[in-house]
Every structure is written in structure tokens, then in C-alpha cells.
Amino acid sequence: MAITRDDVEKVALLARLELSEAEIESLTTDLGQIVGYVDQLAEVDTDHVEPMAHAIELHNVFADDVVRPSLPREQALANAPSHNGKGYLVPPVLGD
Amino acid sequence: MSITEQSATESLALLKQGELTSVELTQAYLDAINARDEQIGAFLRVDGEAALARAAEIDQRRQAGETLGELAGLPIAVKDVLCDSDERTTCASKMLEDFRPPYDSTVVAKLKAADAVLLGRTNMDEFAMGGSTENSAFKLTRNPWDLQRAPGGSSGGAAACVAGGLAPLSIGTDTGGSIRQPAGLCGVVGLKPTYGRVSRYGLVAFASSLDQVGPLASSVEDVALLLATIAGHDPQDSTSLDAPVPDYLATLNKPLDGLRLGVVREHFAEGLDAEVEASVREAIKVYESLGATVKEISLPHSKYAVATYYVIAPSEASSNLARYDGVHYGYRTDVAKMISDLDSERKELEETDDKEGLEKLDTPLVRMYRRTRDEAFGPEVKRRIMLGAYALSAGYYDAYYLKALKVRRLIRQDFDAAFAEVDLIASPVTAEPAFKIGQMADDPLAMYLVDLYTVSANLAGLPGISLPCGLSKSGLPIGLQLQAPPLAEEKLLRGAQMFQAHTDWHKNKPEG
Structure with missing residues (x-):
């Protein structure tokens, strides 16, 4: 499947990346090449094959429902670029 | 020494x-x-x-x-x-x-x-x-x-x-x-x-x-x-x-009696350096001299392993790395500069009456995410995030991600058969x-x-x-x-x- 510049711009929004012009160009080429290589998977007959999401297929791992101390707020905020001691601060969420 | x-x-x-x-x-x-x-x-x-x-x-x-x-x-x-x-x-x-x-x-x-x-x-x-x-x-x-x-x-x-x-x-x-x-x-x-x-x-x-x-x-x-x-x-x-974790050191020096060593046909194909091949074959001979039986086996789907991997790994990466948002921890772009850039973009769009452009313009929060991630991730990380986001996106999920998960099972089944x-x-x-x-x-x-x-x-x-x-x-x-x-x-x-x-x-x- 050929990758277009338009694809790259759309995916960049999904991936929350603000790409420069040069990045859009090089990613269009790189992704095109890589996806071209990956396209060989289409030739494998996978009818009646169940997808395998994990190497060790564990199911329903339960933990006891007990109250344990969680990360103190001060520590949870310690690495934040911006906070007010109670929560994380972000730029305006809604447009004007 | x-x-x-x-x-x-x-x-x-x-x-x-x-x-x-x-x-x-x-x-x-x-x-x-x-x-x-x-x-x-x-x-x-x-x-x-x-x-x-x-x-x-x-x-x-x-x-x-x-x-x-x-x-x-x-x-x-x-x-x-x-x-x-x-x-x-x-x-x-x-x-x-x-x-x-x-x-x-x-x-x-x-x-x-x-x-x-x-x-x-x-x-x-x-x-x-x-x-x-x-x-x-x-x-x-x-x-x-x-x-x-x-x-x-x-x-x-x-x-x-x-x-x-x-x-x-x-x-x-x-x-x-x-x-x-x-x-x-x-x-x-x-x-x-x-x-x-x-x-x-x-x-x-x-x-x-x-x-x-x-x-x-x-x-x-x-x-x-x-x-x-x-x-x-x-x-x-x-x-x-x-x-249980076995006591690895306790048994380490016990040779494997009757070891059956598999050599994969597909591994010795075009692209393998001659010196590497010679050394690996020499190593296999060492095992033979120690009493191992060498058996040629096939992993028929091994040629698809890299393609499978480069769908699954980037897909998981694009999801895992979504956490780097400039909010909870880690790098954040200069917000004042980002807001001022966004304002100029808006003004320009308003002056040219570009309605579509205005509609598409990022909110400050989205632009903060995008610029933070663009500035702080290197080229390879961005490449993989993009590749993963593409493979998981609507319309491509079945052809890439789901397909790769199925081939992954075939690769595992090859190994199960070989290890028998x-x-x-x-x-x-x-x-x-x-x-x-x-x-x-x-x-x-x-x-x-x-x-x-x-x-x-x-x-x-x-x-x-x-x-x-x-x-x-x-x-x-x-x-x-x-x-x-x-x-x-x-x-x-x-x-x-x-x-x-x-x-x-x-x-x-x-x-x-």
C-alpha cells in the first residue's frame, strides 16, 4: 500500500506529533518503504488462525482486593512540568 | 591478571x-x-x-x-x-x-x-x-x-x-x-x-x-x-x-545427555556472511563432538518474522508512548511560545478567511501535546510511533495489526513443532x-x-x-x-x- 503525504499528516494528528515539513517528507518515504516490506504478510494463509496477542496466553489473573497505600500526591506530582500542588496544570482545553 | x-x-x-x-x-x-x-x-x-x-x-x-x-x-x-x-x-x-x-x-x-x-x-x-x-x-x-x-x-x-x-x-x-x-x-x-x-x-x-x-x-x-x-x-x-525458578547454578555443569540440536534450514540462506556461517557451523561441530545429534529442521514462517515484528512492536509502542504528553511527567514545550505561534496561525487563517483551516486548527492542549512530542522524541521513536499509529488506524487494523497477530501464532506453532x-x-x-x-x-x-x-x-x-x-x-x-x-x-x-x-x-x- 503506497503511503501518501496526506496519510502521514492524518496519522501525525492521531499520534499527536507536530511534524516539520522535512519530517513529513522523510516519513512519507520511510513509512512507504517499511509498509511495502510488511505487505508481504498478505501472502501468508491465515484463514482459521487465531490472532496471538501475547506470547504466554494468561487469562484472568486476579489480585486480592485489599487496600494498599498508593503513590502520595506529592510524589505523583513531583515530575510534572507544571502543577499547583493539587493537580496537573495544562494550557486551555477549550478554544475561544 | x-x-x-x-x-x-x-x-x-x-x-x-x-x-x-x-x-x-x-x-x-x-x-x-x-x-x-x-x-x-x-x-x-x-x-x-x-x-x-x-x-x-x-x-x-x-x-x-x-x-x-x-x-x-x-x-x-x-x-x-x-x-x-x-x-x-x-x-x-x-x-x-x-x-x-x-x-x-x-x-x-x-x-x-x-x-x-x-x-x-x-x-x-x-x-x-x-x-x-x-x-x-x-x-x-x-x-x-x-x-x-x-x-x-x-x-x-x-x-x-x-x-x-x-x-x-x-x-x-x-x-x-x-x-x-x-x-x-x-x-x-x-x-x-x-x-x-x-x-x-x-x-x-x-x-x-x-x-x-x-x-x-x-x-x-x-x-x-x-x-x-x-x-x-x-x-x-x-x-x-x-x-518455580530452578537452581540454575546447581545444574550448570551437567552436560545435556543425548542433546538433540536443531539447525534451521532457513537460517543458512542468502545474506549470511561466510565467516559467520563458518563459525556457527564450527560451533555446531563442537556439539557433535560432545555427543549431540544435529538435526535439520524447518521454521517455514521465519521469513515473515521481521515483517510481523515491525507491525506488532510499533503498534504496541505507539500505544505505550501515548503517555508522554507533557502533562504528568517529562518534557514539555515552551507553552507561551506555543500559544503565541497558535495565535499567529489563527490570525493568518482569519485574514485569508480559510474556514477549513480554522476548523482544523489544533486546540492549545492538542498543540501542546504535539509540539512536546515532536521536540522530545528522536527520529526513530517518531518513525515507530507513526508506523504503529498507521497499522492500528481505521481501515488498516485488519490488514496489518490483526494479520501480524495471526502470523505470530504461526511462527510460534513452527517452534512448537520444532521443539517436539x-x-x-x-x-x-x-x-x-x-x-x-x-x-x-x-x-x-x-x-x-x-x-x-x-x-x-x-x-x-x-x-x-x-x-x-x-x-x-x-x-x-x-x-x-x-x-x-x-x-x-x-x-x-x-x-x-x-x-x-x-x-x-x-x-x-x-x-x-
Whole structure:
């Protein structure tokens, strides 16, 4: 499947990346090449094959429902670029 | 022989006998780091003072007759991807340059409990994405065998520090070969355990269904020693396996009677370097001379392993790395500049009455995410996030992600069938010895293809070990890979030890 510049711009929004012009160009080429290589998977007959999401297929791992101390707020905020001691601060969420 | 040339096991025996102190041993490695790491660049950070203080404390406790942990007094290097509450954990990324984890990863906690001396943090490809350590945001690591060549990656610092005699033990992580490939290219031993054998709690995630922590050292015995310390079930990691950990060291020197060694037809195909092939075939002959039966087997879907991996790993990465949003921790772009840029863009669109453009214009929050991530991630990380987001996006999910998961099962089934006939599979680690720094800088696909022999073990969840089995004419190490069924690390280590007990390749050291 050929990758277009338009694809790259759309995916960049999904991936929350603000790409420069040069990045859009090089990613269009790189992704095109890589996806071209990956396209060989289409030739494998996978009818009646169940997808395998994990190497060790564990199911329903339960933990006891007990109250344990969680990360103190001060520590949870310690690495934040911006906070007010109670929560994380972000730029305006809604447009004007 | 200087004490930094001893194996970890030898040093541990001397420490226990009181013939060596941890301070002496730690100082010897710090001296080696001071002398050589400016050239090699294996470490991102070394805290010599803290290491010596820790060593002195362990020496004192030993003198006082206290019972000590199983690695007591041994220096160890940790890849900068495992959280340590006493240390920054950067993943060699600008995104986490100042990140201080509020807790210890389980592996680091186990090393501390085992009374190991944590020397410092090793360099890696950013977020463990890459096979050369050239994707580190901070520095270049060079192969101690030839400083013009890459150490491999992503655990390049972890392998180079062992090869360069800067640390006796080292912790790496392996998502598609990131322990075994640099171990092979640097002439050391590296083991990727079965998926779930070692806890991933506190390991900064790249591809959660593939990532596994493992040991690197200069001998199989040292690797067994370190694996025994870090392996085991962890309730904090729901994917860790609740299976007993065998006493790897107790059985290590028992050869595998009647060993059936599998050699994969598809592994000896076009593209394999002649010297690498000759060394690996020679290693297989060593096994034959030790009584092993060699059997040719087929892994018919192995040729699709790299393609499968480069759908699944980036897909998981794009999801895992969504957490880096400039809000909770890590880098954030200059918000004032970002708002002012956004205002100018809006004005321009208003002046030209571009309604569509105005509608599409990012909100300040979205633009903050996007600019933060663009500024703080390197090119390879962005490439993989984009690739993963593409493979998971509406319209492509079935053709790429779901398809890859199905092929993944076929790859695993190939191994299950093979292991019904053989005990271990022998192969090259890489098709060629260490490549030159910068050689594949402009060809990401060529770099991905280096993972040809290693990615299958991650997709299938199998353990694999890389050990030195030769030197090229130009003096570069050549690696042998052995793979085993899930949870057969004991067998894998015994098989590797059989080779090392009868050969001297692991005793070769780079000059310098």
C-alpha cells in the first residue's frame, strides 16, 4: 500500500506529533518503504488462525482486593512540568 | 591478571573468602571506567561515590558476620530503562531527561536486596528502539573491539561495558534482540529469558507483549548467577509467570545427555556472511563432538518474522508512548511560545478567511501535546510511533495489526513443532559482525533486517542466549544463538555451558 503525504499528516494528528515539513517528507518515504516490506504478510494463509496477542496466553489473573497505600500526591506530582500542588496544570482545553 | 578481567563468579568467591573487598573491586571498575569509558561511551551516568559507599557498607556487614545477598559486593551496570528511586531514568530520551522515578522496578529492587553494587546507568537506543545505540539522545557508544563500529543495540551500553571490562555484570532488555544482538556484536554472553520469567514492573514499556529483562556478562556461569537473582514471579506484573525458578547454578555443569540440536534450514540462506556461517557451523561441530545429534529442521514462517515484528512492536509502542504528553511527567514545550505561534496561525487563517483551516486548527492542549512530542522524541521513536499509529488506524487494523497477530501464532506453532524434535536450536545471532557507526543511518529498513535471527524468540516468547563462537579475520566477535522452549532456561544455560567448557572464545578480550 503506497503511503501518501496526506496519510502521514492524518496519522501525525492521531499520534499527536507536530511534524516539520522535512519530517513529513522523510516519513512519507520511510513509512512507504517499511509498509511495502510488511505487505508481504498478505501472502501468508491465515484463514482459521487465531490472532496471538501475547506470547504466554494468561487469562484472568486476579489480585486480592485489599487496600494498599498508593503513590502520595506529592510524589505523583513531583515530575510534572507544571502543577499547583493539587493537580496537573495544562494550557486551555477549550478554544475561544 | 587484573581483577577486572576475572569473572563475576571468581570475584564473588574471593569476596566470600575475604581475599577481596567490594571497595577494592568497585574501585577497580571505576578506575577502568575512568580510563576507558570516555572512548567507549557505555555509561550515561556513573555515581562512583555512591557505589563506593555502598561497597564499604557491604564490606562492613560482611566483616560483622551478617548474612548477605547472593551478589554481595559485585558491581553491576543497569540499562537506563529500569526505574530506580535513587536515580534518574532517562531511556536515553530528551523526553525523560530529568525523570526521577518514585519507585524501584522489581529487577532493581532485587539487585539491591541481593547486595549488588549499582555502578551506573548504561546507554541505549532511545526507548530501546534500535539496534545500534545510535538512537540515544545523549551520546554515542562504540564497540570496544573496534571504536569505529557500533556495539549493536538497543542494550549497546550494557554489552559494551562488559566487553570493555567496565562492569562484570550488566542488565539489559530485549524486545526483538536487544540483549542478544549487542552481546553477539561485542563478544559477550547475553540471555533473553522466557516472556514472563523476569518481572517487567518498573521497566519503561516499549512493546509490552515482547519486552523482557535479562542478564549480560562475560561467561555463561555469570549470566546464570544473575538470572537466578532477577527471575521469578511478581504479583506487581500480571504477565509474570508463577513458576518455580530452578537452581540454575546447581545444574550448570551437567552436560545435556543425548542433546538433540536443531539447525534451521532457513537460517543458512542468502545474506549470511561466510565467516559467520563458518563459525556457527564450527560451533555446531563442537556439539557433535560432545555427543549431540544435529538435526535439520524447518521454521517455514521465519521469513515473515521481521515483517510481523515491525507491525506488532510499533503498534504496541505507539500505544505505550501515548503517555508522554507533557502533562504528568517529562518534557514539555515552551507553552507561551506555543500559544503565541497558535495565535499567529489563527490570525493568518482569519485574514485569508480559510474556514477549513480554522476548523482544523489544533486546540492549545492538542498543540501542546504535539509540539512536546515532536521536540522530545528522536527520529526513530517518531518513525515507530507513526508506523504503529498507521497499522492500528481505521481501515488498516485488519490488514496489518490483526494479520501480524495471526502470523505470530504461526511462527510460534513452527517452534512448537520444532521443539517436539529437538531440545535446542542453534543459529547465528546476526548475519554479519559489528557494522560501522553511521552505516545504516539513512536506511531504517536495513537496520530492521539486522533483527532477522532474534525477533522470532520475542514473538514466540522463547528464551534465547547469545555467546561468542568465533572471531572474524578483521578481529570482530561472532555470536552463536541458542534457543529453547518456554521456561527451559536451565537447559539453555547447560547447553551454552557445554560449549564454553570446551572452547575459549569467551576468553578473548578486545585490546586496550
